[in-house]
Amino acid sequence: MDQMQLAGDLKGELMVFAQSPRFGRAITDVIVGAFPDGVVDDEAIFSAALESFVYTGRLPHGDNILELFAERFSGADRALLLSWRDYVQGTFEIKEPYGADGVVAFNHVDELTYRIRSNMGAEGVERLTPGVVLVGGIVPVGGDWMMSGASMAFPAQDADKVCPEYGNCRCATRRRSSATPTSSHMLANSRPSSGTPSSTCMEAT
Template identity: 35%
Template sequence: MSIDDLLERAAELKSELVAFGQGPRFARRLDTVLFEAADDDGFLDEGTAILAMDYFMLQRRLSDGRTVLERFVAGRRPPLSDDEREMLLGWHDVIEGCFEVRRFDGDAVLLHNLIDDLVYRVYSNMGRKGFAKIRAGTFVVGRIVPLHPATDAWMVTGTYTPYPKSARRQIAAAAAQQLTTHPELLRRNPAMLQKAWEIQAEHRADFIDQVGTDLIVLPPQEAQDTLREHYRRQRERALANLDTKTTKRKAKASPPPEQLRLREDMLTADTIGLIYDEVEGLNHYRDFGRLDALFADPTLARDRTRLTQLREYLDDDSVSPLAIRWLVQRHPDNADRVFRTLLRKPGFSWARDGEDLLRRRKKTHFDREPLPSISTVGERLAELLQ
Protein backbone atom coordinates (compact mmCIF):
# COMPACT_ATOMS: atom_id res chain seq x y z
CA MET A 1 0.00 0.00 0.00
CA SER A 2 1.13 3.54 -0.69
CA ILE A 3 1.69 6.06 2.11
CA ASP A 4 -1.56 7.79 1.14
CA ASP A 5 -3.46 4.49 1.29
CA LEU A 6 -1.93 3.64 4.65
CA LEU A 7 -2.84 7.05 6.05
CA GLU A 8 -6.39 6.73 4.84
CA ARG A 9 -6.77 3.28 6.35
CA ALA A 10 -5.06 4.39 9.57
CA ALA A 11 -7.55 7.24 9.90
CA GLU A 12 -10.50 4.86 9.47
CA LEU A 13 -9.18 2.36 12.00
CA LYS A 14 -8.19 5.06 14.49
CA SER A 15 -11.75 6.39 14.37
CA GLU A 16 -13.06 2.89 15.10
CA LEU A 17 -10.56 2.47 17.93
CA VAL A 18 -11.60 5.77 19.55
CA ALA A 19 -15.27 4.79 19.41
CA PHE A 20 -14.41 1.40 20.89
CA GLY A 21 -12.34 2.93 23.69
CA GLN A 22 -15.11 5.39 24.58
CA GLY A 23 -17.66 2.60 24.85
CA PRO A 24 -19.44 1.69 28.09
CA ARG A 25 -17.13 -1.23 28.93
CA PHE A 26 -14.21 1.18 29.46
CA ALA A 27 -16.12 4.20 30.78
CA ARG A 28 -15.01 3.90 34.41
CA ARG A 29 -11.34 3.38 33.52
CA LEU A 30 -11.38 6.24 31.03
CA ASP A 31 -12.96 8.55 33.61
CA THR A 32 -10.10 7.72 35.96
CA VAL A 33 -7.50 8.61 33.32
CA LEU A 34 -9.22 11.91 32.52
CA PHE A 35 -9.48 12.74 36.23
CA GLU A 36 -5.75 12.11 36.64
CA ALA A 37 -5.00 14.39 33.67
CA ALA A 38 -7.02 17.32 35.04
CA ASP A 39 -5.32 20.14 36.93
CA ASP A 40 -5.68 20.76 40.67
CA ASP A 41 -8.95 22.63 40.09
CA GLY A 42 -10.39 19.76 38.07
CA PHE A 43 -10.10 21.65 34.76
CA LEU A 44 -9.27 19.67 31.62
CA ASP A 45 -8.73 21.45 28.32
CA GLU A 46 -9.53 19.78 25.03
CA GLY A 47 -5.91 19.14 24.01
CA THR A 48 -5.02 17.50 27.32
CA ALA A 49 -8.18 15.38 27.17
CA ILE A 50 -7.29 14.15 23.68
CA LEU A 51 -3.77 13.21 24.75
CA ALA A 52 -5.07 11.46 27.86
CA MET A 53 -7.52 9.40 25.79
CA ASP A 54 -4.79 8.56 23.28
CA TYR A 55 -2.55 7.34 26.11
CA PHE A 56 -5.44 5.33 27.56
CA MET A 57 -6.10 3.51 24.29
CA LEU A 58 -2.53 2.87 23.18
CA GLN A 59 -0.55 2.43 26.39
CA ARG A 60 -2.62 2.02 29.58
CA ARG A 61 -2.67 -1.58 30.76
CA LEU A 62 -6.05 -2.92 31.83
CA SER A 63 -6.71 -5.50 34.53
CA ASP A 64 -5.88 -8.39 32.16
CA GLY A 65 -2.58 -6.80 31.16
CA ARG A 66 -3.78 -5.85 27.69
CA THR A 67 -4.36 -2.38 26.25
CA VAL A 68 -7.59 -1.10 24.70
CA LEU A 69 -5.76 -1.30 21.37
CA GLU A 70 -5.00 -5.01 21.86
CA ARG A 71 -8.60 -5.73 22.82
CA PHE A 72 -9.82 -3.86 19.74
CA VAL A 73 -7.47 -5.77 17.43
CA ALA A 74 -8.47 -9.12 18.95
CA GLY A 75 -12.23 -8.50 18.95
CA ARG A 76 -12.83 -6.43 15.84
CA ARG A 77 -15.50 -7.82 13.49
CA PRO A 78 -14.97 -8.49 10.68
CA PRO A 79 -11.44 -9.51 11.66
CA LEU A 80 -8.56 -7.31 10.57
CA SER A 81 -6.15 -8.51 7.92
CA ASP A 82 -2.66 -9.51 9.04
CA ASP A 83 -1.31 -6.29 7.53
CA GLU A 84 -3.83 -4.18 9.44
CA ARG A 85 -3.12 -5.99 12.69
CA GLU A 86 0.59 -5.38 12.23
CA MET A 87 -0.05 -1.69 11.59
CA LEU A 88 -2.26 -1.15 14.62
CA LEU A 89 -0.15 -3.10 17.09
CA GLY A 90 2.82 -1.03 15.95
CA TRP A 91 1.06 1.97 17.52
CA HIS A 92 2.18 0.76 20.94
CA ASP A 93 5.56 2.25 20.02
CA VAL A 94 4.69 5.81 21.04
CA ILE A 95 7.29 8.57 21.01
CA GLU A 96 6.50 11.57 23.20
CA GLY A 97 8.92 14.20 21.98
CA CYS A 98 10.00 17.81 21.94
CA PHE A 99 10.59 18.36 18.23
CA GLU A 100 12.19 21.08 16.15
CA VAL A 101 10.63 21.45 12.69
CA ARG A 102 13.36 20.91 10.09
CA ARG A 103 11.41 21.28 6.85
CA PHE A 104 8.44 20.04 4.88
CA ASP A 105 8.79 17.29 2.29
CA GLY A 106 5.56 16.92 0.35
CA ASP A 107 2.82 16.01 2.81
CA ALA A 108 5.39 15.00 5.43
CA VAL A 109 7.30 17.14 7.89
CA LEU A 110 10.80 16.29 9.13
CA LEU A 111 10.86 16.60 12.93
CA HIS A 112 14.12 16.56 14.89
CA ASN A 113 13.43 15.06 18.31
CA LEU A 114 15.60 17.00 20.74
CA ILE A 115 15.39 14.17 23.26
CA ASP A 116 16.87 11.28 21.28
CA ASP A 117 18.55 13.50 18.62
CA LEU A 118 16.90 11.63 15.75
CA VAL A 119 14.92 12.97 12.78
CA TYR A 120 11.50 11.49 11.99
CA ARG A 121 9.47 11.78 8.78
CA VAL A 122 5.99 12.46 10.13
CA TYR A 123 2.57 12.52 8.46
CA SER A 124 -0.88 13.51 9.61
CA ASN A 125 -3.94 11.47 8.73
CA MET A 126 -5.49 14.86 7.89
CA GLY A 127 -2.88 15.42 5.17
CA ARG A 128 -0.80 18.60 4.82
CA LYS A 129 -3.55 20.66 6.46
CA GLY A 130 -2.83 18.75 9.68
CA PHE A 131 0.40 20.78 9.90
CA ALA A 132 -1.12 24.16 9.11
CA LYS A 133 -0.04 25.59 12.49
CA ILE A 134 3.69 24.91 12.17
CA ARG A 135 6.59 26.36 10.18
CA ALA A 136 10.20 25.36 9.61
CA GLY A 137 12.34 26.38 12.57
CA THR A 138 9.47 26.31 15.08
CA PHE A 139 8.87 23.63 17.70
CA VAL A 140 6.28 20.96 18.38
CA VAL A 141 5.50 18.95 21.50
CA GLY A 142 3.44 15.86 20.83
CA ARG A 143 3.17 12.13 20.21
CA ILE A 144 3.96 10.10 17.11
CA VAL A 145 3.62 6.41 16.24
CA PRO A 146 4.91 4.27 13.34
CA LEU A 147 2.56 4.46 10.38
CA HIS A 148 3.41 0.86 9.47
CA PRO A 149 6.39 -1.37 10.35
CA ALA A 150 7.15 -1.81 6.63
CA THR A 151 7.87 1.93 6.23
CA ASP A 152 10.09 4.53 7.91
CA ALA A 153 7.09 6.88 8.14
CA TRP A 154 5.56 8.11 11.39
CA MET A 155 2.14 9.58 12.13
CA VAL A 156 0.87 12.14 14.62
CA THR A 157 -1.34 10.54 17.26
CA GLY A 158 -3.63 12.47 19.55
CA THR A 159 -2.75 16.11 19.08
CA TYR A 160 0.30 18.33 19.21
CA THR A 161 1.15 21.77 20.57
CA PRO A 162 3.10 24.18 18.33
CA TYR A 163 5.60 26.68 19.76
CA PRO A 164 7.33 29.64 18.06
CA LYS A 165 11.08 29.96 17.60
CA SER A 166 11.19 32.29 20.60
CA ALA A 167 10.23 29.34 22.87
CA ARG A 168 13.49 27.50 22.12
CA ARG A 169 14.86 27.73 25.66
CA GLN A 170 11.54 26.62 27.17
CA ILE A 171 11.40 23.62 24.82
CA ALA A 172 15.08 22.78 25.41
CA ALA A 173 14.58 22.86 29.18
CA ALA A 174 11.55 20.57 28.87
CA ALA A 175 13.52 18.12 26.71
CA ALA A 176 16.44 18.11 29.16
CA GLN A 177 14.05 17.49 32.06
CA GLN A 178 12.50 14.52 30.26
CA LEU A 179 15.95 13.05 29.66
CA THR A 180 16.91 13.55 33.30
CA THR A 181 13.83 11.75 34.62
CA HIS A 182 13.53 9.18 31.82
CA PRO A 183 16.97 8.05 30.58
CA GLU A 184 15.23 5.15 28.81
CA LEU A 185 14.29 7.66 26.09
CA LEU A 186 17.87 7.33 24.83
CA ARG A 187 17.34 3.74 23.80
CA ARG A 188 16.38 4.75 20.24
CA ASN A 189 19.80 6.29 19.69
CA PRO A 190 22.52 3.67 20.31
CA ALA A 191 25.33 6.24 20.03
CA MET A 192 23.85 8.46 22.75
CA LEU A 193 23.10 5.44 24.92
CA GLN A 194 26.68 4.21 24.59
CA LYS A 195 27.97 7.67 25.49
CA ALA A 196 25.80 7.67 28.62
CA TRP A 197 27.29 4.31 29.68
CA GLU A 198 30.80 5.69 29.14
CA ILE A 199 30.10 8.82 31.20
CA GLN A 200 28.59 6.74 34.00
CA ALA A 201 31.71 4.57 34.05
CA GLU A 202 33.87 7.70 34.31
CA HIS A 203 31.77 9.05 37.17
CA ARG A 204 31.93 5.71 38.98
CA ALA A 205 35.72 5.61 38.64
CA ASP A 206 35.90 9.15 40.01
CA PHE A 207 33.65 8.21 42.95
CA ILE A 208 35.92 5.27 43.78
CA ASP A 209 38.93 7.56 43.53
CA GLN A 210 37.21 9.98 45.90
CA VAL A 211 36.11 7.55 48.65
CA GLY A 212 38.30 4.51 47.95
CA THR A 213 35.49 2.04 47.25
CA ASP A 214 32.20 1.61 45.36
CA LEU A 215 30.24 1.01 48.60
CA ILE A 216 30.60 3.13 51.70
CA VAL A 217 28.43 3.40 54.81
CA LEU A 218 28.38 6.83 56.46
CA PRO A 219 26.43 8.94 58.95
CA PRO A 220 23.81 11.03 57.10
CA GLN A 221 25.66 14.34 57.19
CA GLU A 222 28.88 12.76 55.95
CA ALA A 223 26.94 10.98 53.21
CA GLN A 224 25.44 14.29 52.11
CA ASP A 225 28.85 15.96 52.09
CA THR A 226 30.29 13.06 50.09
CA LEU A 227 27.55 13.37 47.48
CA ARG A 228 28.06 17.12 47.27
CA GLU A 229 31.77 16.67 46.70
CA HIS A 230 31.14 14.01 44.04
CA TYR A 231 28.75 16.22 42.09
CA ARG A 232 31.06 19.22 42.53
CA ARG A 233 33.86 17.24 40.90
CA GLN A 234 31.62 16.21 37.99
CA ARG A 235 30.44 19.79 37.54
CA GLU A 236 34.01 21.09 37.43
CA ARG A 237 34.90 18.45 34.88
CA ALA A 238 31.92 19.39 32.72
CA LEU A 239 32.76 23.10 32.93
CA ALA A 240 36.34 22.37 31.91
CA ASN A 241 35.03 20.72 28.73
CA LEU A 242 32.85 23.66 27.70
CA ASP A 243 34.12 25.78 24.85
CA THR A 244 33.28 29.40 25.58
CA LYS A 245 33.49 31.78 28.52
CA THR A 246 29.85 32.74 27.98
CA THR A 247 28.74 29.12 28.22
CA LYS A 248 30.78 28.60 31.40
CA ARG A 249 29.30 31.72 32.97
CA LYS A 250 25.75 30.53 32.27
CA ALA A 251 26.53 27.03 33.56
CA LYS A 252 27.98 28.44 36.77
CA ALA A 253 24.75 30.38 37.30
CA SER A 254 22.86 27.09 37.78
CA PRO A 255 22.29 25.78 41.36
CA PRO A 256 25.65 24.46 42.65
CA PRO A 257 26.09 20.98 44.18
CA GLU A 258 26.54 22.65 47.58
CA GLN A 259 22.77 23.12 47.64
CA LEU A 260 22.14 19.39 47.35
CA ARG A 261 20.22 18.15 50.38
CA LEU A 262 19.06 14.63 51.16
CA ARG A 263 15.44 14.03 52.11
CA GLU A 264 14.56 14.55 55.76
CA ASP A 265 13.93 10.83 56.29
CA MET A 266 17.47 10.19 55.03
CA LEU A 267 19.00 12.83 57.28
CA THR A 268 17.35 11.26 60.33
CA ALA A 269 18.64 7.76 59.50
CA ASP A 270 21.21 5.92 61.55
CA THR A 271 23.48 5.48 58.53
CA ILE A 272 23.30 5.78 54.75
CA GLY A 273 24.84 3.33 52.33
CA LEU A 274 26.24 4.86 49.13
CA ILE A 275 26.64 2.32 46.33
CA TYR A 276 27.96 3.19 42.87
CA ASP A 277 27.05 0.16 40.78
CA GLU A 278 28.39 -0.40 37.26
CA VAL A 279 24.84 -0.73 35.86
CA GLU A 280 22.47 1.08 38.20
CA GLY A 281 24.73 4.02 38.96
CA LEU A 282 24.90 5.90 42.26
CA ASN A 283 22.24 4.99 44.83
CA HIS A 284 21.82 5.65 48.53
CA TYR A 285 20.04 3.47 51.08
CA ARG A 286 18.66 4.39 54.49
CA ASP A 287 20.02 2.56 57.56
CA PHE A 288 22.16 0.32 55.40
CA GLY A 289 24.68 -0.02 58.24
CA ARG A 290 22.14 -1.68 60.53
CA LEU A 291 21.41 -4.35 57.91
CA ASP A 292 25.10 -4.77 57.16
CA ALA A 293 25.67 -5.47 60.85
CA LEU A 294 22.79 -8.01 60.80
CA PHE A 295 24.38 -9.94 57.94
CA ALA A 296 27.75 -9.74 59.65
CA ASP A 297 26.25 -11.18 62.85
CA PRO A 298 22.94 -13.07 62.30
CA THR A 299 22.40 -13.31 66.08
CA LEU A 300 21.32 -9.66 65.86
CA ALA A 301 18.09 -11.00 64.36
CA ARG A 302 16.87 -11.07 67.94
CA ASP A 303 16.39 -7.35 67.39
CA ARG A 304 13.13 -7.53 65.46
CA THR A 305 13.54 -3.99 64.15
CA ARG A 306 16.41 -5.15 61.95
CA LEU A 307 14.28 -7.92 60.45
CA THR A 308 11.46 -5.44 59.93
CA GLN A 309 13.82 -3.18 58.04
CA LEU A 310 15.10 -6.03 55.89
CA ARG A 311 11.49 -6.95 55.10
CA GLU A 312 10.88 -3.34 54.05
CA TYR A 313 13.90 -3.50 51.74
CA LEU A 314 12.47 -6.70 50.27
CA ASP A 315 8.90 -5.47 49.83
CA ASP A 316 9.50 -1.84 48.86
CA ASP A 317 9.49 -1.65 45.06
CA SER A 318 11.50 1.58 45.15
CA VAL A 319 14.44 -0.33 46.67
CA SER A 320 16.48 -2.06 43.99
CA PRO A 321 17.47 -5.73 44.38
CA LEU A 322 20.99 -4.31 44.22
CA ALA A 323 20.93 -3.38 47.92
CA ILE A 324 20.09 -6.92 49.04
CA ARG A 325 22.57 -8.48 46.63
CA TRP A 326 25.32 -6.29 48.07
CA LEU A 327 24.46 -7.37 51.62
CA VAL A 328 24.68 -11.00 50.57
CA GLN A 329 27.88 -10.41 48.61
CA ARG A 330 29.55 -8.81 51.63
CA HIS A 331 28.53 -11.66 53.97
CA PRO A 332 27.85 -14.75 51.83
CA ASP A 333 28.29 -17.25 54.68
CA ASN A 334 25.52 -15.68 56.75
CA ALA A 335 22.84 -14.99 54.13
CA ASP A 336 21.04 -18.32 54.63
CA ARG A 337 20.72 -17.82 58.39
CA VAL A 338 19.35 -14.29 58.01
CA PHE A 339 16.73 -15.19 55.41
CA ARG A 340 15.70 -18.39 57.18
CA THR A 341 14.89 -16.29 60.24
CA LEU A 342 13.19 -13.54 58.20
CA LEU A 343 11.06 -15.90 56.09
CA ARG A 344 10.65 -18.60 58.76
CA LYS A 345 11.80 -21.19 56.25
CA PRO A 346 14.47 -23.48 57.75
CA GLY A 347 15.33 -24.93 54.35
CA PHE A 348 15.92 -21.63 52.55
CA SER A 349 19.16 -21.46 50.56
CA TRP A 350 20.24 -18.17 49.03
CA ALA A 351 22.28 -19.95 46.34
CA ARG A 352 19.20 -21.93 45.30
CA ASP A 353 16.28 -19.65 46.22
CA GLY A 354 17.68 -16.12 46.42
CA GLU A 355 17.11 -14.94 42.85
CA ASP A 356 13.61 -16.46 42.77
CA LEU A 357 12.81 -14.54 45.95
CA LEU A 358 13.96 -11.26 44.43
CA ARG A 359 12.07 -11.92 41.20
CA ARG A 360 8.84 -12.53 43.12
CA ARG A 361 9.17 -9.53 45.42
CA LYS A 362 10.68 -7.09 42.91
CA LYS A 363 9.22 -8.15 39.60
CA THR A 364 9.18 -4.67 38.05
CA HIS A 365 12.95 -4.37 38.39
CA PHE A 366 13.47 -7.53 36.36
CA ASP A 367 11.04 -6.36 33.66
CA ARG A 368 13.10 -3.25 32.97
CA GLU A 369 15.82 -2.97 30.37
CA PRO A 370 19.18 -2.12 31.99
CA LEU A 371 19.86 1.55 31.38
CA PRO A 372 22.47 4.03 32.58
CA SER A 373 21.41 6.39 35.34
CA ILE A 374 23.04 9.27 33.47
CA SER A 375 21.57 10.92 30.38
CA THR A 376 23.42 12.64 27.55
CA VAL A 377 22.13 15.35 25.25
CA GLY A 378 22.53 15.68 21.51
CA GLU A 379 24.41 18.51 19.84
CA ARG A 380 21.31 20.48 18.88
CA LEU A 381 19.81 20.30 22.37
CA ALA A 382 23.15 21.34 23.83
CA GLU A 383 23.16 24.37 21.53
CA LEU A 384 19.66 25.36 22.58
CA LEU A 385 20.46 24.93 26.27
CA GLN A 386 23.47 27.24 25.89
Protein backbone atom coordinates in the same frame (compact mmCIF):
# COMPACT_ATOMS: atom_id res chain seq x y z
CA MET B 1 -6.70 3.80 -0.20
CA ASP B 2 -3.46 5.56 0.80
CA GLN B 3 -1.90 3.95 3.88
CA MET B 4 -1.90 7.26 5.78
CA GLN B 5 -5.61 7.74 5.08
CA LEU B 6 -6.27 4.17 6.18
CA ALA B 7 -4.32 4.77 9.38
CA GLY B 8 -6.39 7.87 10.07
CA ASP B 9 -9.62 5.94 9.62
CA LEU B 10 -8.43 3.13 11.89
CA LYS B 11 -7.31 5.64 14.50
CA GLY B 12 -10.76 7.23 14.54
CA GLU B 13 -12.42 3.84 14.99
CA LEU B 14 -9.97 2.96 17.75
CA MET B 15 -10.76 6.07 19.77
CA VAL B 16 -14.52 5.46 19.46
CA PHE B 17 -13.91 1.92 20.71
CA ALA B 18 -11.71 3.18 23.57
CA GLN B 19 -14.33 5.65 24.79
CA SER B 20 -17.16 3.12 24.81
CA PRO B 21 -18.89 2.37 28.15
CA ARG B 22 -16.91 -0.88 28.37
CA PHE B 23 -13.79 1.07 29.35
CA GLY B 24 -15.48 4.02 31.03
CA ARG B 25 -14.11 3.52 34.52
CA ALA B 26 -10.53 2.92 33.38
CA ILE B 27 -10.54 5.97 31.11
CA THR B 28 -12.02 8.12 33.88
CA ASP B 29 -9.24 7.04 36.24
CA VAL B 30 -6.64 8.01 33.64
CA ILE B 31 -8.12 11.47 33.12
CA VAL B 32 -8.46 12.07 36.87
CA GLY B 33 -4.81 11.11 37.23
CA ALA B 34 -3.83 13.66 34.60
CA PHE B 35 -6.03 16.37 36.13
CA PRO B 36 -6.05 15.75 39.90
CA ASP B 37 -7.83 19.04 40.60
CA GLY B 38 -10.80 17.76 38.63
CA VAL B 39 -10.67 20.44 35.93
CA VAL B 40 -9.80 19.35 32.39
CA ASP B 41 -8.24 22.57 31.13
CA ASP B 42 -5.55 21.45 28.67
CA GLU B 43 -6.59 19.63 25.50
CA ALA B 44 -3.04 18.52 24.68
CA ILE B 45 -2.50 16.94 28.11
CA PHE B 46 -5.94 15.30 27.94
CA SER B 47 -5.10 13.82 24.55
CA ALA B 48 -1.65 12.68 25.66
CA ALA B 49 -2.98 10.95 28.77
CA LEU B 50 -5.82 9.25 26.90
CA GLU B 51 -3.75 8.09 23.94
CA SER B 52 -0.84 6.90 26.06
CA PHE B 53 -3.23 4.66 27.99
CA VAL B 54 -5.02 3.40 24.88
CA TYR B 55 -1.77 2.52 23.12
CA THR B 56 0.36 1.24 26.00
CA GLY B 57 -1.67 1.08 29.23
CA ARG B 58 -3.17 -1.99 30.87
CA LEU B 59 -6.69 -2.55 32.13
CA PRO B 60 -7.18 -4.11 35.60
CA HIS B 61 -7.14 -7.65 34.17
CA GLY B 62 -4.05 -7.00 32.06
CA ASP B 63 -5.69 -6.35 28.71
CA ASN B 64 -4.68 -3.45 26.47
CA ILE B 65 -7.34 -1.44 24.60
CA LEU B 66 -5.34 -1.26 21.37
CA GLU B 67 -4.74 -5.01 21.37
CA LEU B 68 -8.42 -5.73 22.04
CA PHE B 69 -9.39 -3.49 19.14
CA ALA B 70 -6.81 -5.10 16.84
CA GLU B 71 -8.46 -8.50 17.42
CA ARG B 72 -11.28 -7.31 15.16
CA PHE B 73 -8.91 -7.16 12.20
CA SER B 74 -6.52 -9.42 10.33
CA GLY B 75 -3.58 -9.18 7.99
CA ALA B 76 -2.03 -5.80 7.23
CA ASP B 77 -4.64 -3.80 9.17
CA ARG B 78 -4.01 -5.79 12.34
CA ALA B 79 -0.24 -5.49 11.93
CA LEU B 80 -0.53 -1.72 11.46
CA LEU B 81 -2.64 -1.35 14.58
CA LEU B 82 -0.31 -3.44 16.72
CA SER B 83 2.67 -1.38 15.54
CA TRP B 84 1.12 1.55 17.39
CA ARG B 85 2.29 0.05 20.66
CA ASP B 86 5.48 1.94 19.71
CA TYR B 87 3.62 5.22 20.33
CA VAL B 88 6.00 8.12 20.96
CA GLN B 89 5.31 11.38 22.77
CA GLY B 90 7.79 14.19 22.59
CA THR B 91 8.89 17.74 21.94
CA PHE B 92 9.64 17.85 18.21
CA GLU B 93 11.69 20.62 16.62
CA ILE B 94 10.70 20.94 12.96
CA LYS B 95 13.74 20.76 10.70
CA GLU B 96 12.44 20.68 7.12
CA PRO B 97 9.44 19.72 4.98
CA TYR B 98 8.93 16.08 4.04
CA GLY B 99 6.82 15.68 0.93
CA ALA B 100 3.49 17.46 0.68
CA ASP B 101 2.05 16.26 3.99
CA GLY B 102 4.98 15.83 6.34
CA VAL B 103 8.01 17.21 8.15
CA VAL B 104 11.35 15.97 9.41
CA ALA B 105 11.57 16.67 13.14
CA PHE B 106 14.03 16.13 16.00
CA ASN B 107 12.56 14.87 19.27
CA HIS B 108 14.23 16.54 22.25
CA VAL B 109 12.93 13.81 24.58
CA ASP B 110 14.53 10.72 23.03
CA GLU B 111 17.02 12.61 20.81
CA LEU B 112 15.89 10.86 17.62
CA THR B 113 14.81 12.24 14.26
CA TYR B 114 11.41 11.30 12.78
CA ARG B 115 9.67 11.69 9.41
CA ILE B 116 6.21 12.78 10.54
CA ARG B 117 3.15 12.97 8.28
CA SER B 118 -0.43 14.09 8.76
CA ASN B 119 -3.41 12.04 7.63
CA MET B 120 -5.09 15.41 6.96
CA GLY B 121 -2.72 16.04 4.07
CA ALA B 122 -0.90 19.32 3.48
CA GLU B 123 -3.40 21.20 5.64
CA GLY B 124 -2.22 19.26 8.68
CA VAL B 125 1.38 20.50 8.44
CA GLU B 126 1.02 23.97 6.92
CA ARG B 127 1.95 25.67 10.22
CA LEU B 128 4.88 23.36 10.88
CA THR B 129 7.67 25.43 9.38
CA PRO B 130 11.37 24.97 10.30
CA GLY B 131 12.04 26.04 13.88
CA VAL B 132 8.50 25.49 15.12
CA VAL B 133 8.25 23.16 18.14
CA LEU B 134 5.49 20.54 18.14
CA VAL B 135 4.48 18.93 21.44
CA GLY B 136 2.42 15.80 20.90
CA GLY B 137 2.32 12.12 19.97
CA ILE B 138 3.07 10.05 16.88
CA VAL B 139 2.54 6.45 15.77
CA PRO B 140 4.37 4.44 13.09
CA VAL B 141 2.78 4.03 9.66
CA GLY B 142 4.99 2.13 7.25
CA GLY B 143 8.41 3.75 7.29
CA ASP B 144 7.03 7.08 8.51
CA TRP B 145 5.13 8.35 11.55
CA MET B 146 1.64 9.83 11.80
CA MET B 147 0.62 12.65 14.12
CA SER B 148 -1.84 11.29 16.66
CA GLY B 149 -4.25 13.29 18.81
CA ALA B 150 -4.12 16.94 19.83
CA SER B 151 -0.72 18.63 19.57
CA MET B 152 0.58 22.07 20.52
CA ALA B 153 2.66 24.03 18.01
CA PHE B 154 4.92 26.78 19.37
CA PRO B 155 6.65 29.42 17.22
CA ALA B 156 10.40 29.27 16.80
CA GLN B 157 11.02 32.30 19.03
CA ASP B 158 9.54 30.41 21.99
CA ALA B 159 11.50 27.20 21.42
CA ASP B 160 14.01 27.86 24.20
CA LYS B 161 11.17 28.06 26.71
CA VAL B 162 9.19 25.13 25.35
CA CYS B 163 11.95 22.52 25.54
CA PRO B 164 12.76 22.95 29.25
CA GLU B 165 9.04 23.20 30.07
CA TYR B 166 7.80 20.20 28.10
CA GLY B 167 10.86 18.02 27.56
CA ASN B 168 10.26 16.13 30.79
CA CYS B 169 6.46 16.42 30.83
CA ARG B 170 4.52 13.85 32.83
CA CYS B 171 3.31 12.05 29.71
CA ALA B 172 6.58 11.95 27.74
CA THR B 173 7.92 8.55 26.78
CA ARG B 174 11.37 7.50 25.65
CA ARG B 175 11.13 4.99 22.82
CA ARG B 176 13.78 3.98 20.32
CA SER B 177 11.64 2.01 17.82
CA SER B 178 12.86 2.34 14.22
CA ALA B 179 13.68 6.04 14.12
CA THR B 180 17.09 7.22 13.02
CA PRO B 181 19.37 8.16 15.96
CA THR B 182 21.04 11.55 15.88
CA SER B 183 23.37 13.37 18.23
CA SER B 184 21.91 15.46 21.03
CA HIS B 185 21.79 19.20 20.46
CA MET B 186 19.94 22.28 21.66
CA LEU B 187 17.69 24.35 19.43
CA ALA B 188 20.03 26.26 17.18
CA ASN B 189 18.09 29.37 16.22
CA SER B 190 15.94 30.04 19.27
CA ARG B 191 16.01 33.42 20.93
CA PRO B 192 14.76 34.56 24.34
CA SER B 193 11.25 35.89 24.71
CA SER B 194 9.30 37.16 27.67
CA GLY B 195 6.06 35.83 29.10
CA THR B 196 4.32 32.52 28.49
CA PRO B 197 5.06 30.88 25.13
CA SER B 198 2.18 31.26 22.69
CA SER B 199 0.91 28.13 21.01
CA THR B 200 -1.54 26.76 18.48
CA CYS B 201 -3.55 23.64 19.24
CA MET B 202 -3.52 21.22 16.31
CA GLU B 203 -5.97 18.35 15.94
CA ALA B 204 -5.09 15.02 14.37
CA THR B 205 -7.36 12.04 14.03
